[in-house]
Structures are given as C-alpha cells and as structure tokens.
Amino acid sequence: MRRLESREDLERFREEALSRRPERFISLGMGTASRAHGAEAVYFVLKEEVAKRGLDIPIKATGDHGLCGYAPVMVIYPDGVLYHSVKAQDVPDILDAVEKGEIIERLLYTDPMTGVTYTYEEEIPFYKKQMRLVLGPMELVEPLSVEDYLCHGGFSALTKAFFDMKPEEIIQEVITSGLRGRGGAGFRTGWKWEDAAMRPSPVKYIICNGDEGDPGAYMDRCLLEGLPYGVLEGMIIGAYAIGAHEGFVYVRKEYPLATHNVQKAIETLRELGLLGENILGSGFDFDIQVVRGGGAFVCGESSALIASVEGRVGEPRSKHVHATESGLWGRPTVLNNVETLANVPYIVNRGGEWFAAIGTEESKGTKVFSLAGDIYNTGLVEVPMGITLKEVVYDIGGGIQNGKAFKAVQTGGPSGGCLPASQLDLPVEFDTLDAAGSMMGSGGMIVMDEDACMVDVARYFVKFLTEESCGKCVPCREGLRHMLEILDRITQGEGTMEDVDLLEELGYVVANASLCGLGKSAPNPVLSTVRYFREEYLEHVKDKKCRAGVCKALVHYKIIAENCTGCHICFKECPVDAITGEPKGVHVIDQEKCIKCGICKDVCKFDAVKVV
Amino acid sequence: MVKLTIDGKEVVAREGQTVLEAAQAAGIYIPALCYHHEVKPYTACRLCMVEVTKGKRTRFVTACDYVVADSMVVRTDTEKVKKCRKLVLELLMAQCPNLPQLQELAQIIGVEEVRFSKSNDDCILCGMCVRTCAEVVGLHAIGFEGRGFTRKVCTPFDEPSEPCILCGACSYICPVDVIPVEEVDGYRIMERWHKKSRLVACSKCGKYFMTEDEFRFLQEKTGLPEDRLRICMDCR
Amino acid sequence: MAEVATVENLEQNVREAMARYGNNPARMIEILQDLQDIYGYLSKDLLKEVSRQTEVPLARVYHIATFFKAFTLKPRGKYTIQVCTGTACHVKGSYRVLERLEDVLGVRAGDTTDDLMFTLETVNCVGACALGPVVIINGKYYGHVTPVQVESLIKEYRER
Ligand SMILES: Cc1cc2nc3c(=O)[nH]c(=O)nc-3n(C[C@H](O)[C@H](O)[C@H](O)COP(=O)(O)O)c2cc1C
Numbered sequence A: 001m002r003r004l005e006s007r008e009d010l011e012r013f014r015e016e017a018l019s020r021r022p023e024r025f026i027s028l029g030m031g032t033a034s035r036a037h038g039a040e041a042v043y044f045v046l047k048e049e050v051a052k053r054g055l056d057i058p059i060k061a062t063g064d065h066g067l068c069g070y071a072p073v074m075v076i077y078p079d080g081v082l083y084h085s086v087k088a089q090d091v092p093d094i095l096d097a098v099e100k101g102e103i104i105e106r107l108l109y110t111d112p113m114t115g116v117t118y119t120y121e122e123e124i125p126f127y128k129k130q131m132r133l134v135l136g137p138m139e140l141v142e143p144l145s146v147e148d149y150l151c152h153g154g155f156s157a158l159t160k161a162f163f164d165m166k167p168e169e170i171i172q173e174v175i176t177s178g179l180r181g182r183g184g185a186g187f188r189t190g191w192k193w194e195d196a197a198m199r200p201s202p203v204k205y206i207i208c209n210g211d212e213g214d215p216g217a218y219m220d221r222c223l224l225e226g227l228p229y230g231v232l233e234g235m236i237i238g239a240y241a242i243g244a245h246e247g248f249v250y251v252r253k254e255y256p257l258a259t260h261n262v263q264k265a266i267e268t269l270r271e272l273g274l275l276g277e278n279i280l281g282s283g284f285d286f287d288i289q290v291v292r293g294g295g296a297f298v299c300g301e302s303s304a305l306i307a308s309v310e311g312r313v314g315e316p317r318s319k320h321v322h323a324t325e326s327g328l329w330g331r332p333t334v335l336n337n338v339e340t341l342a343n344v345p346y347i348v349n350r351g352g353e354w355f356a357a358i359g360t361e362e363s364k365g366t367k368v369f370s371l372a373g374d375i376y377n378t379g380l381v382e383v384p385m386g387i388t389l390k391e392v393v394y395d396i397g398g399g400i401q402n403g404k405a406f407k408a409v410q411t412g413g414p415s416g417g418c419l420p421a422s423q424l425d426l427p428v429e430f431d432t433l434d435a436a437g438s439m440m441g442s443g444g445m446i447v448m449d450e451d452a453c454m455v456d457v458a459r460y461f462v463k464f465l466t467e468e469s470c471g472k473c474v475p476c477r478e479g480l481r482h483m484l485e486i487l488d489r490i491t492q493g494e495g496t497m498e499d500v501d502l503l504e505e506l507g508y509v510v511a512n513a514s515l516c517g518l519g520k521s522a523p524n525p526v527l528s529t530v531r532y533f534r535e536e537y538l539e540h541v542k543d544k545k546c547r548a549g550v551c552k553a554l555v556h557y558k559i560i561a562e563n564c565t566g567c568h569i570c571f572k573e574c575p576v577d578a579i580t581g582e583p584k585g586v587h588v589i590d591q592e593k594c595i596k597c598g599i600c601k602d603v604c605k606f607d608a609v610k611v612v
Numbered sequence B: 001m002v003k004l005t006i007d008g009k010e011v012v013a014r015e016g017q018t019v020l021e022a023a024q025a026a027g028i029y030i031p032a033l034c035y036h037h038e039v040k041p042y043t044a045c046r047l048c049m050v051e052v053t054k055g056k057r058t059r060f061v062t063a064c065d066y067v068v069a070d071s072m073v074v075r076t077d078t079e080k081v082k083k084c085r086k087l088v089l090e091l092l093m094a095q096c097p098n099l100p101q102l103q104e105l106a107q108i109i110g111v112e113e114v115r116f117s118k119s120n121d122d123c124i125l126c127g128m129c130v131r132t133c134a135e136v137v138g139l140h141a142i143g144f145e146g147r148g149f150t151r152k153v154c155t156p157f158d159e160p161s162e163p164c165i166l167c168g169a170c171s172y173i174c175p176v177d178v179i180p181v182e183e184v185d186g187y188r189i190m191e192r193w194h195k196k197s198r199l200v201a202c203s204k205c206g207k208y209f210m211t212e213d214e215f216r217f218l219q220e221k222t223g224l225p226e227d228r229l230r231i232c233m234d235c236r
Numbered sequence C: 001m002a003e004v005a006t007v008e009n010l011e012q013n014v015r016e017a018m019a020r021y022g023n024n025p026a027r028m029i030e031i032l033q034d035l036q037d038i039y040g041y042l043s044k045d046l047l048k049e050v051s052r053q054t055e056v057p058l059a060r061v062y063h064i065a066t067f068f069k070a071f072t073l074k075p076r077g078k079y080t081i082q083v084c085t086g087t088a089c090h091v092k093g094s095y096r097v098l099e100r101l102e103d104v105l106g107v108r109a110g111d112t113t114d115d116l117m118f119t120l121e122t123v124n125c126v127g128a129c130a131l132g133p134v135v136i137i138n139g140k141y142y143g144h145v146t147p148v149q150v151e152s153l154i155k156e157y158r159e160r
C-alpha cells in the first residue's frame, strides 16, 4: 500500500478513489445482526452469480443497515431500491431485475401498520424520521475500504484539524458543539478534553470505550464493525487535541467481528501513514492498540476499564481524582465512548455551531439507539435529541405488534428505568430522562407490551447486575443480592408490603453508598418500576397475581374445554406427562405435575391453553 | 496546615491527611472496617462515608481516602450518613452473622435487627489481608476469587499457597480476626491458607520465633548470615 | 482446536502468547484469552505456567481467571450453546428456553455436561432481537426458539 506523506497526498488519493467510484452498486448489510439473519449465504450466492453473469456491479458488504428486524437488507444504488428479508434463492431474480431495470414487488418493504409498500429506502417511515449522521455512511462503505471512506469525506476532518486548527481550537469547537458523552453519563466531551489538554504531563492516553455492557444494546458494535475508520478518525483528532501519542480501543471479547475490523483498520492506517510517526507530515505521532476485554459489565466503568487495560482485575477505584488528571498508569487519560468519538469528525468538519443547532438546549446532536422489543421495526436508529419517545416508538418503531397495548419503554439498560405510557411525550434528552427516573444510557431502548411483567423486568436487571457486580464494595455486593432475593420472593408470590418498602430503602443506600457507577445506578430499574407500576408490585404481593402471566409461581396453565379439539399434541409434547386425555377428547392438565414450561400453550393450534 | 470543621468542630489537619485521620486525631468517631494506615485505602466497606461540603458543592464520600482541604465542612451525623451506615452494617451482619466485632459496631451505630436472610460467611471481604500480604510483606500469597457475592478471599485454587511464609501479618491485621494462627509441636499452622511450616528456635534462648519459610524469605531478602538470623529479637 | 494440554507445549504456548503482546504482562487478559482459545479452558498447570513466565503472582492471575466471564477453568463441551438473554429476548421469553435447556441437558448456564458434549452459556443481545428468543450453537443462529424445540435440537446435535 502507498504511504501518504502529506495532506496533498491524501487529497490525491481521494480524487483517485472518487474517479473510480461506481455509480451502480449493491449494498448488503453484513454486520453481526445481519449475519444472524443469514446474510452471509446471500452474499456468497450474490458474488457467485454476479461473476457467473459477468456483471459489472460491485457488491459492498457493509455494516448493518439499521432495519435489523428485516435483515438481510439490500439496497440497489444509485436509485436506492430497498429489498428486505432477502434469501439466497432470491438472488437470481434480483439480478434479473437489476439488469432489466425492474423492481421485485415481493421483496419491498410494506408498512405493517398502514399497509403501504415502499420502493425506495429514503421513503420508508423508519428512515424518514431519523437523522442519520454517524450512521450516515453505514450502507455506502465497505467497513475496511479506505477508498470508500475517502469518497464520503473520510479524513477531511483529520486534515482540517491537523493543518488548519490548533489543538485548543479543536477543543473549543467541541465545547461549542455541546457534545456530551454517549457512554451513558453525558459528560461534556469538550470539557473533558480541555482538562486533559491542560495537564503538563508529556505522556497522555486516549481510550475508546467499546465495552458496550448493556445487555440490550449493540450500536457501538455496529459502529466498530461498519465504520471503524470513522471512530478511529475521531480518536486521532482527540489525541491530537489533548496531546496523546498512544491510544487504546477496548472491545469486548464477545465482539469478534468488531475486534477484527478495528484491528485491520488500524493496520491499514499504519501502512498509509495515518497512524504512527509524523502523520501526514504534520510532525504528530500517534498509534492505537486494540485491547480485548474479558467480559465484565463493570469494565465499562472508567476506573475498572483502566485497571483492566493495565492487566488487572476490572475493579473500580475511588474517583476523587479524574482520569483526565491521573488515569492509565497514573497519566492524564481521556476515555470516550465509541459513538462520542464517531461524532467528532462531523463537528470538526462542519463546526461546533452547526452541531449545536441539532437537538435541544442541553442535549445536542443525535443519539443512536438499538430499538427492540414488541414493536414492528426493530433495529438501529439515529434520532435528533429532543425527539419524543412516542415518535421513536410509533413513527420509527412502527408501533406495538399484534394489536397489543403499550406498557413501557426501557432506556438505559441495567442503569436505566422503565417509563410508562404517561411519559411517552418526554423528549429524548439526558436530563429529562434522568429526572423521569430512567437514563439515556448508552442506547438500549426496549419497548414492552402488556405481556411484560414490570416486576419481572426489574428482577431481570437486578439479576444481571448481581452477577456483574465486582463484589468489592458492600452496598452493591450485598445490597443487590438482597434486592434480588426480595424480588424473587415477590415474583414467587411470597412478598410482603414490607418487602416493597425494604426494596426502596435498599435502593436508596445502594445508589448513594456504592463505590462505582454500577452500584450507584443499579437500583434504577427497581425504583422506576416501583414508581410507575406500583400497582403491579401490589398485585404480586397482595393478590398473588401476575397480570402479564410471566411470573411462573403465580400462574397456572389451563385447557379451556370449549376450545380443545382433542388433537392430542400437548399430550405428546408435555415433558413431564402432566396432561391426560384421549385423542378427540378434552384434555386436562394435572396441576401437581405441571412444571409450567408453557410448551402446551406453544404447541396448541386452537388457542385452548390459557395462562390464568 | 489545613483548617476544616468536622461536625461543627474546628479541626487542624496536616496537608494530605485524610478526613478519617483528621477526625480520629480530633476524637471524632467514624466507623471504618477496611482501612489501616499501613496499607492504601481501598474504599470497599463504605462505612466511613461522610458528607463533605467544599464551596457550594456537597458530596457523599469515603472519609478513609478523601483528602482534607482548607475550609472544608465535614458532617458525620446527617440523616443520610446514618441511614447508609446502618444499612451497610446490617448487610454485613447478614453476610457474617457471627462476628462479635460487627455486633459491637452495631451497638455503637445503632443497628437493632437484621432484616435480611443470613449467610454464614466469616470473612467480610475487606481485603485487608490480601493488601497487607501484597503491599507490606510483598508476597501476594493470597488473593480474591470470583466476583459479586460469590467473591471470596483465598489462596489460588484454595490450595496451599507456595509463596506464603506464614508470617501471620494477615492474621494480625484482619479486623474481624478470622485468620487463626496456631503453633503446635514445633509447627505453625494457618488453616485458612492450608499451610504448615516448621518453626525455627532461637539459637540463644531456644524459643520458637519464626517459621522456616520466613527464615528462608528473610535470608534471601536481607542477605544476612545464617547465624545472625537464627537469633530472636529479644536476644539480639 | 482443543489440543491436549501437555507440559511440553504448555511452556511454549505460553511463551508464544506472551510474545504476541510484546511480553507485556499488562496484556494478561488477552494472553489468557489466546491460551484459552488453544486449550478450550484454563487449567491449573497453565495458570501456574503463566504466572511463572509473566512473573505476575499466581494469586493475581487466579483472580483474573475467575473474575472475567470469558474464562473457564473447566474443560468446555464440543458444542457451545448460547442463549441470548438480552433484554428483548428476555421479554420474548428466552428464560423459558434457557430453563428448558437446563432441564434437558441437566446443567446450569455456565456449565458443561459431564460427557463434554455441551457447554451452556448466556449472551447479551446479538442484534437479532427481531428473531428473539435467539439461540446460537457453535456460531449457528436459531431464531424464534420455543421450549418445545429444545429436545429435538439437542438430539440432533447429540447424534451428529
Ligand atoms: C457499570 C458501568 C458500565 C459502563 N459501561 C459503559 C460501556 O459499555 N460503554 C461506554 O462507552 N461507557 C460505559 N460506561 C460509562 C463510562 O464509565 C464512561 O463514562 C464513558 O465511557 C465515557 O465516555 P463518554 O464521555 O464519551 O460517554 C459505563 C459506566 C458504568 C458505571
């Protein structure tokens, strides 16, 4: 590969890339989410078939397109025709259509609520309400193609920062932009950089936090997989601004594709001279290493992450002194989330004021969410701050599936909370969500319908956190263990009213006395559900009822005689032989034997098994 | 010198001292289970939390590692402090129900009952022993295992730890005294670390005064001649 | 993949893993990950050898190996079954699938069957929420899994 010695070299490379850029190409989402839906098979057949037909249509295997629920998603450019749920056997038809300039109706997206069918990506409501800034180039670039990235303005922010701006000007732009950390806490990035920049230490570090611990979120993975150069460009600019010469990208072990792509992207940048000594002849040296985490939610917390990069157990420490003063190996260190860094090139290129014009007074720019749960359109969405939850759930998410009623939207993962319908008009902003008892968090957004039990959801998160607590400090280690015990009791119908009070008392102490952010935010899922869904707790405690039919101990499976056709299937499938009945006769469940696995309900085609 | 107030009392402290040290020097009680001046603060028990006001900002911090500053206002008796302290101790008592040291503490800070299900651990996981072994003795013979409430303090694989010299420093420092050291038939035994070592007798008075493992460790570390090391402190 | 951990190659494999990270003991977590990739798990001998060569006290190596979810000190099964317990999958009932798997395999999540056929694990969201509950067996994705499918699925793998 060539080595770029100067800004002019880079621009020449860009022009060449632009001159080679194809008009017509097929973009196929190939991130982890798409692969889970079988995108690889489609890709291989597509490649083969295109070669066989001798077609001159480049195939771009890109990151996930966002409409993950409909993956594999394919977009044919330049027109932007979108096909979804594509299978390998659809490939010949698709290529026929492309050659003839036709459209395949059956693969087009139909809005499940309105029944309207859309041909072009940009018309689909899911995309229309979004503001895809950091996700913007996702479907247009191959993750590891520098040429693709250059064609979309890649590294122009880097050269602007290096050659037209002083470090303090960059920091000023970031301050003006109002960018706040996307890792959850919403700390102002410009201030963080300024603090690190003013430290006299000759050695400083910048770390990109790609630990993504929220069990229901995957936007950072998608960015690292699909747009590694974007994240790295932001990181290089940050390093230049604060004067760091060494950087680390911390990626969780469970993300092999993200690790691979970032690793390869770094190697490419080194070869090109965009990392290493004297980058583009600017005199600035900077290099990045990838560090693979060992799988611990707490390692997303800054001091635990730093400990883990230093090769120690991921245990948090007191933070009376900020990492920007004394972080990795005691040196000034800036830690930023993946998405935070991905925003930086846009701010440098278009200016802090431009960025600050997006969003609200206190929350600027956009936020990427992994939107999932009981809605029609699940996937990655990027919205301007200030959009209401309702717009995200209904306009982008397409509303609740199967005509059920909305119950809650969970944001912030294990550190966040569940918000009820009455809060749907809340704007998506750091402080508003905090005030409502939830949190922006890193970007998980799970929509739940009436079939979700709020006590169970609280228990789910507390169980997760109990397993993820490092165990160093007493309130988090022991407090969560007892919160879980109490929630277990309540979901088993053995809870008392005192238990609910005790939960709140524990919540207060765990939140206030814990050492790190894990413990400090751990009670949120409980406190928010007690606050908004107190009646559900009371039902579990007093009436021994779980209205959603989730809490096993509080429900029974029953066969409704009128509906039972005697098809005998439940009899065959019940793993503990708890069902009696002759073929064509009415079947009955022996409550003593029943283990409540729910298989009978799953297999009954006549809706005869009910949860009561 | 730094001037601050703790619970309304004016206190003068040394630069760099912690709030806990300053309070102790001024005779103001703050419970602390994971702190000892010989080892670095660990901030794990959270019993020492106090409210500190500097300028306009009030924070809830651990006294054992929070450094004093001029005109700082510390409160160790607010509702928040009491509420957290009590519940944290109650949680510890549920974890380790049979420790007299915790019961005594409960009397002082007013914990009357334990409302949580009880386990039967004896170690409060303060890490004092682990840190003493690593920071003071320099051996790192013991450590932690696992995470969350399954965490425990033990030797690697819960087997006799090779580097352990049975010096007993961990036992000495354990705030709840659960690392017994026994001396029987010319041997020192530390059950908790599955270790046993022959004792060395003083070449002058004939009293046992250290283990053979300790002896070898000292020999290596100090390079002193063997005959000098074989004399106990009293006879030297 | 799963080589037999012999004393000879242990020493060499540890040396190679360390060399890959510039013999920097700060990269302990990754050194252990690489070694686990070779042996399938972290044996006592291996951890001792790592401690010896890196000069990191065994007590610290041991804490790291028992702290992180990525590590296992017991041999792993031929097939790794991962049940997504991400939030969306949970709400769609992945816990029911997990319970059924635990019943059928006779092990709890995190454990391996005695015949070393299956290791059962849970994972965070894999981004296929629309397919939830999601189960992944040695990298192959199964979507919309219901408890009733579990038995035949396991049977299919057993008979392979
Ligand atoms: C328990 C815990 C887990 C966290 N996990 C993550 C994470 O997975 N990714 C992340 O970027 N930040 C995470 N954070 C927040 C980080 O500590 C830190 O604030 C953030 O990475 C800073 O970057 P930002 O300012 O760009 O958001 C976590 C915090 C806590 C307390």
Ligand code: SF4
Binding pocket: A298, A316, A468, A469, A470, A471, A472, A473, A474, A476, A477, A514, A515, A516, A517, A518, A519, A520
């Ligand atoms: S709050 Fe939890 S995770 Fe944080 S230090 Fe305490 S025990 Fe560890």
Ligand code: SF4
Binding pocket: B122, B123, B124, B125, B126, B127, B128, B129, B130, B153, B170, B173, B174, B175, B176, B177, B178, B179
């Ligand atoms: S054994 Fe004693 S000193 Fe060591 S952690 Fe337990 S309570 Fe603390």
Ligand code: FES
Binding pocket: B031, B032, B033, B034, B035, B042, B043, B044, B045, B046, B047, B048, B049, B062, B063, B064, B065
């Ligand atoms: S003494 Fe301060 S936290 Fe334990």
Ligand code: FES
Binding pocket: A215, A216, A372, C084, C085, C086, C087, C088, C089, C090, C124, C125, C126, C127, C128, C129, C130, C132, C134
């Ligand atoms: S929660 Fe299971 S794939 Fe997202």
